Amino acid sequence: MAYIIGVILLIIALIITGLILRKRVYDVVDRYEAWKMDILGRNIAGELSRIKELNLSGETQAKFESWKERWDQIVTKELPDIEEHLFDAEEAADRYRFSKAKKTLNETEKVLVSIEADIEKILKEVDDLMESEESGRKEAEEINPAIKSLRKNLSQQRYQYGKAESYFDERIDLLEEKLLGYNDEIKSGNYYQAKRLIDELRVNLTELEERMEEFPEIYKKCKHELPSQLHDLFAGLKEMKEDGYRVDHLAFEKEIRTYQEGLSDSLEKLDKGDASQAKEIMPEIEERIQEMYGLLEKEALAKNYLENQIPGYKKSIHKIDQSFDDTRAEVEELQKAYYIEDSDMERFISLDKAIAKLKAELEELENDMGDNGVSHSELREKIEQGFSQVKELERAHEGFKLRIQNLRKDELEAKAKLTEIRNELYHTQRKLKKSNVPGVPNFIWDSLENASFKNEMVLTALEKQPLDMNEVQQALGEAENAVKHMVEQTDVMLDQAYLTEQVIQYANRYRSQYPLLASKLTEAERLFRSYEYELSLEHAAKAVEEIEPGALKRIEEYQKAAMN
Missing domain, CATH: 1.20.58 (Methane Monooxygenase Hydroxylase; Chain G, domain 1)
Known part of the structure; x- marks a missing residue:
């Protein structure tokens, strides 16, 4: 029983699958049928009828016939064949021959795509032809008066072109001939060839207009202006030589002749309508003429x-x-x-x-x-x-x-400085003699002796012949330092001696009360009489500070006030 149900279900599934596949084939057939009807309904004949406005001869006639033949083939042969192919595909689907139906539909699609491509090509070529005719006609309408204008300008300004007038006449004749050739091609229905001719004619016309516009100025400079400038330059050069200016080294004469020959050759080519050499050589000559005048002016100013x-x-x-x-x-x-x-x-x-x-x-x-x-x-x-x-x-x-x-x-200055140093040395010696100190320490005498020796060295250097000021300055510097050092030492020694004396005198008031202080003061007095003023001051100051702190500072302030 299960086996029978399974078979039934399989049969049902196959039937449903067949129906679905057949529906798909029908859908494709319907789509291709609509595509075919769309092509058939297009107004291709109307598009082709636009060509009848042109001259149906020559190239245009051949094109029109090929397009018309191709469209007739599509309508009378290929589209009816597609109808039969679609019927065959439906019939195959009805018989569940889906592979055959698919193959038939694929071939039908290829035919439809090919037809679409051919139709697109036909319409594009029609548009191109019509556009070529229209643009060529407009170009011709503009070119014809332009050629006449060139002819008129050449006729009115012949003197500005010299012998080249015949050359430009011939070039205008060629333009007119090409324009006539264009008209002949139009009459023959060869619109593509006519368009190529008119495009070429436009390029030739533009080129000739530019050449004729620039030619008079080039011709004028090459024939009149530059030769005249070179002639004037040559004459001026000769005149400057006669006036004594030295310009031979510039070698301008040879250069001027070379330029004159170049202009003559360029003029011959200009007479034949060729301005290439003149355009190349003229800027160089103009620039060089200015340079030459500049160099000549420089020479004149130099003289x-x-x-x-x-x-x-x-x-x-x-x-x-x-x-x-x-x-x-x-x-x-x-x-x-x-x-x-x-x-x-x-x-x-x-x-x-x-x-x-x-x-x-x-x-x-x-x-x-x-x-x-x-x-x-x-x-x-x-x-x-x-x-x-x-x-x-x-x-x-x-x-x-x-x-x-x-x-x-x-x-x-060295002698004056030496006198100043010696005076300072003398005043220091007098200060020592006038002081009331018990005696002068040996290091002071040594410093004094060294300062005196250094002064003598300066004097010796000043007496040398020839005089070496570097040696004098060096000796003077050493003497100045020695005297300065001696003066500083002397002042310090005397200050210490006076201060020591003041401290001892101040401390004597405590001598009887403090036996230890008396002993220290006695040692300080001994050192004082031995010219050991610094040590004496240390002992006396230490002793009095122990009894009366701050006494040393007051004594120093008192001494400074007394000295001022």
């Missing part, structure tokens, strides 16, 4: 500069030479009394050589002034450099003179 500045230049060199002669004599005299540093002598020798070089260059310059092979511009540069060198030498010379003059000044 005028030389005439005005050479006398002053000679005078400045003569002046610094004479001034240095005085410095040389002064140096020779100073060397007898002073030792001049090697660095200063190097500066002196360098100045001497530089001035000698300037004098030699001046002599060379004077020789070059008589040599026509040397340009005034070159001579001007030499003089300008010379003026700069003279100024630099003047600054260096003044610096050197100031330095050697300072030798005498330094000597006087």
Whole structure:
């Protein structure tokens, strides 16, 4: 029983599957049928009828017939065949031959796609043809008056084109011939060829318009302006030579002739309508003419500069030479009394050589002034450099003179400083003699003796011939330090002695009351009489501070007030 139910269910499933597959085939058949009807309903014939507005001959006629034939084939052959194929697919589906139905439908789809592609191609080619006709016609309508305008301008301005007028006449004739060729192609129904011709004609026209527009200016410059400028430049060059200007080194004559020949060759090509060489050479010539005038002007200014500045230049060199002669004599005299540093002598020798070089260059310059092979511009540069060198030498010379003059000044200052130091040494000695201290410690006498020795060293250095100021300055510095040190030591020693005396006197009031204090004061007095003032002060101060704290500070303040 279960087996029978299973078989029944399987049969039912197969029937349902068959129905579903058959429904799908029907759906595809319906879709392709609608597609076929859509194609059939399109107004392709109407689109093709637009071509009848054109000349149906030649290329256009061949195109129209091929399009019409293809559309007729689609309508009368391929679409009816599709109808039969769709019927076959339905019949196969009814018989559950789904593979055959699918194959038939696939082939039908390919045919429909091919038909769509062909229709799209036909419509595009129709549009292209109509557009080519329209755009070509508009181009021709614009080009025809443009060609006539070129002819008119050439006729009215023939003198601006010279012999090239015949060349441009021929070029306009060619444009007119191409325009006639365009019209012939239109009459023959060859619209694509006509469009190619009109496009080519537009390019040729634009090119010719540009060439004819720029030609008069190029021709004018090449035939009149630039030759005239070169001629004037050549004449000016010759005149400058006659007036004594040195321009041979510029070699402009050969360059001018080369440019003149180049313009002549360019003019021959211009007469044949070729402006390429002229356009290439003219900017170079124009730029070079300006450069030549600039160089000639520079030469003229240089000559005028030389005439005005050479006398002053000679005078400045003569002046610094004479001034240095005085410095040389002064140096020779100073060397007898002073030792001049090697660095200063190097500066002196360098100045001497530089001035000698300037004098030699001046002599060379004077020789070059008589040599026509040397340009005034070159001579001007030499003089300008010379003026700069003279100024630099003047600054260096003044610096050197100031330095050697300072030798005498330094000597006087050193002597004055020595006198000042010796006076300070003398006053310190008097201060020691007038002091009431029991005696002077040995280190003070040693310091005093060293300071005196250092002073003698300065005096010895000042008496040397030639005088070495570096040695004097060094000895003077040592003497100054020695005296300063001696004065400081003396002042400290005397202050300590006076303060010790005050402390002992102050502490005596406590001597009878404090036996220990009395003992310490006795030791302080012994040290005081032995000239050990620093140790004596330490003992006395320590003793009194133990009895009366702060006493030392009050004594010091009292002593300072008394000294002031």
